[in-house]
Amino acid sequence: xxxxxxxxxxxxxxxxxLPVVCLHGLTRNSRDFEAVAPWLAARGRRVLALDMRGxxxxxxxxxxxxxxxxxxxxxxxxLDALGLARALFVGTSMGGLITVDLATQHPARVAxxxxxxxxxxxxxxxxxxxxxxxxxGEPLPDWNAxxxxxxxxxxxxxxxxxxxxxxxxxxxLFREEGGMxxxxxxxxxxxxxxxxxxxPDPWGKWHAFAAARPVLLLRGTQTDLLEERVAEAMVAxxxxxxxxxxxxxxxxxxxxNRPRKPRSQTFWRPxxxxxxxxxxxQCAVPGLVRQCQAKGQRxxxxxxxxxxxxxxxxxxxxxxxxxAARWQRLTSSWPTCRPA
Numbered sequence: 196x197x198x199x200x201x202x203x204x205x206x207x208x209x210x211x212x213l214p215v216v217c218l219h220g221l222t223r224n225s226r227d228f229e230a231v232a233p234w235l236a237a238r239g240r241r242v243l244a245l246d247m248r249g250x251x252x253x254x255x256x257x258x259x260x261x262x263x264x265x266x267x268x269x270x271x272x273x274l275d276a277l278g279l280a281r282a283l284f285v286g287t288s289m290g291g292l293i294t295v296d297l298a299t300q301h302p303a304r305v306a307x308x309x310x311x312x313x314x315x316x317x318x319x320x321x322x323x324x325x326x327x328x329x330x331x332g333e334p335l336p337d338w339n340a341x342x343x344x345x346x347x348x349x350x351x352x353x354x355x356x357x358x359x360x361x362x363x364x365x366x367x368l369f370r371e372e373g374g375m376x377x378x379x380x381x382x383x384x385x386x387x388x389x390x391x392x393x394x395p396d397p398w399g400k401w402h403a404f405a406a407a408r409p410v411l412l413l414r415g416t417q418t419d420l421l422e423e424r425v426a427e428a429m430v431a432x433x434x435x436x437x438x439x440x441x442x443x444x445x446x447x448x449x450x451x452n453r454p455r456k457p458r459s460q461t462f463w464r465p466x467x468x469x470x471x472x473x474x475x476x477q478c479a480v481p482g483l484v485r486q487c488q489a490k491g492q493r494x495x496x497x498x499x500x501x502x503x504x505x506x507x508x509x510x511x512x513x514x515x516x517x518x519a520a521r522w523q524r525l526t527s528s529w530p531t532c533r534p535a
Contacts, residue, residue: 199269200252201225202244204236213306214241216270216282218290221391222329222380224251226367227287240283245273247293249381261387266293267300280304287311288420289391295404307409314412314421314429315397321420322392330385334375341365341376352417401429410436417442 202225206212215235217228225244232242246253247266256265270293274282283306286294291313298305328348335341342361345368353360370379394400404410410433414426423440430436 198254199248199273200246201273202228202232202242204232204242204244206239206241207237209239212239214243214279214282216274216284217242217244218270218284218286218293219245219247219250220288220290221325221384221388222250222378223287223368224379226251228285229367243273243277243282245270247289249384251379255381255383259381259383259386261381261384262390263289263292263296267297270297271301271304274304281306284308285311286313288313292391295400298404298407299400302407305404305408308404309411309413311413312415312418312421314425315394315401316422316425317392317420318422321418324419326385326388329388330382332378332382334373334377335369336375338362338365338369338376341369352415402433405429405433405436408435412436412438414438414440415442416440 206214217225217232219225219227224246228242228244232244236242248254248256248269249261266289274280281304284294284297286292286308288311291308291310294305294308294310298308332344335344339362342358342365345364346356346361349364350356356364365376368379369376371377410430412426412429414421414423416423426438426440430438
């Protein structure tokens with residue numbers, strides 16, 4: 196039986212608010228949100244950060260079903276298992292594609308979204324960069340080598356990073372296995388890369404998506420994947436969509452740096468705050484096994500059986516992120532809040 200791992204952060208006490216679902220990029224995992232997720236939870240929203248199948252602590256798929264439709268089915272299975280009919284989404288890179296596809300298939304389930312560094316038209320140089328490294332990494336002898344590998348690949352995007360930052364990135368992207376340090380994803384995801392970015396009508400999907408709900412589009416100014424003209428076209432004529440550009444130094448993939456200005460402070464005000472549940476479901480998480488504390492943030496650890504459309508998926512024990520969130524310049528009206 197395949198298993199799907201998710202980190203579940205309990206909302207701080209207060210009025211019921213829509214939960215937030217965080218979806219990572221192609222070769223990433225839920226650790227990308229380990230700083231911002233507890234920060235969001237402290238502002239009154241339950242946060243679910245997933246390891247998509249084949250990444251992090253989720254099981255590898257022996258049939259390599261690494262495509263957007265399968266990922267969407269996994270997310271729906273998670274929401275159904277928890278009795279959540281509607282949520283806000285944060286999707287970076289591939290996670291943004293999953294969010295748009297989920298909203299296309301199940302419009303009522305996506306109340307609003309933050310989309311980072313992805314769009315209906317992707318720059319060839321960015322796609323070539325990703326294709327050049329995904330699934331091709333060799334095992335590394337130690338964590339210092341992993342940190343150097345991160346620096347080599349990302350130094351142009353994060354010129355302000357120091358040794359500690361590169362080590363932190365390495366700890367999020369790699370894992371130890373057999374005495375070596377390896378990328379924390381199934382290399383077979385490279386085989387499905389072309390299918391992930393292929394879509395017969397990407398602009399049609401996006402226009403319907405952005406017209407139906409509040410959308411905040413984030414774009415790092417040094418991205419090689421989402422061109423400025425495309426990002427501007429994505430929000431043009433859409434009163435509920437906003438584009439927020441960030442300098443590369445203020446928009447890391449792991450969401451750990453705070454923005455220079457609180458430009459997203461009013462984004463979620465139009466979002467509905469009712470917390471609808473599926474018929475017969477309860478808001479409490481079934482199978483609750485533990486509550487723990489991490490630097491003042493509460494997080495729930497639990498187990499929950501899930502049934503995926505394509506394969507059985509079992510929700511494994513989730514653990515708190517353990518790092519203090521640092522997006523302090525964003526105001527409390529934020530919900531509290533380079534891809535792949």
